[in-house]
Amino acid sequence: MFCGTGRINKFNHLEIGGCDAVELAKEFGTPLYVMDENHIRENCRLYRDSLNNLHENSEVIYAGKAFLTMEMCKLIEEEGLSLDVVSGGELYTAIKSGFPSKRIYFHGNNKSYAELEMAAEYGVGRIVVDNFYELELLRDVAKKYQGKKIKILLRLTPGIEAHTHDYIKTGQLDSKFGFGMENGHAFMAVENALSIKGLKLMGFHCHIGSQIFEDEPFKDAAKIMIQFAKIVNERYDFRTREIDFGGGFGIRYTEKDKPLAVKNYIEVLVESVKEACKKHNMPIPKILIEPGRAIVGEAGTTLYTIGSIKNIPGVRKYVSVDGGMSDNIRPALYGAEYSAVIANKAGCPREEIVSIAGKCCESGDMLIWDINLPKIMPGDILAVFTTGAYHYSMASNYNMMPKPAVVFVKNKTARLVVRRQTYEDLLSNEVFMPNSKNISLASL
Numbered sequence: 001m002f003c004g005t006g007r008i009n010k011f012n013h014l015e016i017g018g019c020d021a022v023e024l025a026k027e028f029g030t031p032l033y034v035m036d037e038n039h040i041r042e043n044c045r046l047y048r049d050s051l052n053n054l055h056e057n058s059e060v061i062y063a064g065k066a067f068l069t070m071e072m073c074k075l076i077e078e079e080g081l082s083l084d085v086v087s088g089g090e091l092y093t094a095i096k097s098g099f100p101s102k103r104i105y106f107h108g109n110n111k112s113y114a115e116l117e118m119a120a121e122y123g124v125g126r127i128v129v130d131n132f133y134e135l136e137l138l139r140d141v142a143k144k145y146q147g148k149k150i151k152i153l154l155r156l157t158p159g160i161e162a163h164t165h166d167y168i169k170t171g172q173l174d175s176k177f178g179f180g181m182e183n184g185h186a187f188m189a190v191e192n193a194l195s196i197k198g199l200k201l202m203g204f205h206c207h208i209g210s211q212i213f214e215d216e217p218f219k220d221a222a223k224i225m226i227q228f229a230k231i232v233n234e235r236y237d238f239r240t241r242e243i244d245f246g247g248g249f250g251i252r253y254t255e256k257d258k259p260l261a262v263k264n265y266i267e268v269l270v271e272s273v274k275e276a277c278k279k280h281n282m283p284i285p286k287i288l289i290e291p292g293r294a295i296v297g298e299a300g301t302t303l304y305t306i307g308s309i310k311n312i313p314g315v316r317k318y319v320s321v322d323g324g325m326s327d328n329i330r331p332a333l334y335g336a337e338y339s340a341v342i343a344n345k346a347g348c349p350r351e352e353i354v355s356i357a358g359k360c361c362e363s364g365d366m367l368i369w370d371i372n373l374p375k376i377m378p379g380d381i382l383a384v385f386t387t388g389a390y391h392y393s394m395a396s397n398y399n400m401m402p403k404p405a406v407v408f409v410k411n412k413t414a415r416l417v418v419r420r421q422t423y424e425d426l427l428s429n430e431v432f433m434p435n436s437k438n439i440s441l442a443s444l
């Protein structure tokens with residue numbers, strides 16, 4: 001049975017990081033995001049070592065959008081990875097945690113002038129430039145920060161169609177991200193970037209999509225990016241020092257998912273880069289990758305308490321939990337599928353097919369359709385696996401649902417990393433004056 005990174009203990013309960021999930025639910029309440037810290041650290045090392053063993057001049061950059069807290073930044077720092085941020089807020093989180101700015105890569109398809117200034121001020125390692133507007137903003141930023149060379153990568157769309165959900169494909173020409181190769185924008189961007197004083201072009205970036213199971217798109221990306229670097233070298237006498245191939249490595253949500261082993265993804269990428277460099281007689285650049293989901297996804301489990309159960313004989317049994325699309329938008333957004341167990345009956349035989357509903361006011365707020373579980377009762381604890389990536393980071397306050405707490409579990413201990421939002425938190429930004437009178441303009 002798929003148990004995420006957990007196991008079933010002698011009480012027939014799910015146990016994660018040596019902690020009984022039923023006890024975690026009691027201590028911290030539900031819904032609760034539980035992150036298996038050792039698993040995250042093992043993934044960091046696996047990616048770092050697999051890449052480094054094949055090509056020393058390399059770097060693994062954790063894509064913070066998957067799951068970002070200051071504690072996570074600290075973990076990433078300790079494991080020697082760099083960090084990809086996509087907004088002023090993510091950058092602020094990293095800086096506040098004490099993450100070294102030189103190891104920060106700043107992404108985003110609509111960075112504001114203020115965000116770019118913030119990046120220059122903190123001295124981030126690379127700004128990954130996405131479009132011509134951003135290059136123009138950077139021209140001004142570079143003028144203001146004269147003396148500080150702003151190192152950049154250009155994000156390119158290599159025209160690759162990865163076989164994944166439409167909303168998480170990014171490498172094709174018809175994308176909001178990056179400079180298109182097919183239409184010549186990528187070359188114009190190189191010319192532009194090289195002409196701006198104060199910017200130092202270091203190389204290129206691409207990201208072909210997310211939750212990719214095949215190796216072919218990575219092979220294609222390697223070939224196309226190296227070929228591009230070769231042409232750029234001939235046309236502009238520019239040597240590409242580094243190429244960032246983005247993230248996208250697939251993980252397991254259900255038993256149907258069959259991702260490649262990490263080593264295989266990395267091997268295919270690095271070998272393809274080396275082969276292409278040999279073909280074009282070019283030095284091998286620094287190789288960077290940006291896994292997000294693959295670092296944290298399988299390490300996360302969400303615990304919920306079962307509430308109402310509605311049986312429609314001959315149709316369906318709806319089992320509702322105390323969370324929903326506010327803590328996991330992925331089923332509604334992508335039709336994502338999940339595996340789950342009842343944490344307090346983890347080893348019991350599966351007896352009935354039920355559908356797990358969230359408590360938000362939307363018919364589409366369904367977490368899992370048709371899952372086979374042991375006989376389920378109100379008060380049972382449901383554990384949904386593989387919720388470490390794009391869950392906490394995509395959580396919302398829809399229906400004024402407080403965001404769940406996050407705990408890290410490791411070696412039989414659990415520590416609170418993010419406390420549960422309170423109702424007061426939900427109102428904390430409101431500017432509300434109960435005794436003020438509405439004065440209409442007409443009466444003035």
Ligand SMILES: Cc1ncc(COP(=O)(O)O)c(C=O)c1O
Nearest residue numbers: 063207210247248290291292293
């Ligand atoms: C530029 C960039 N890098 C890295 C990632 C991380 O992707 P994943 O979580 O699939 O590894 C993303 C998200 O898809 C991205 O847009």
Ligand SMILES: N[C@@H](CCCC[NH3+])C(=O)O
Nearest residue numbers: 065168210211330389390
């Ligand atoms: N948020 C998405 C993936 C997009 C990744 C960011 N470019 C997911 O949950 O699968």
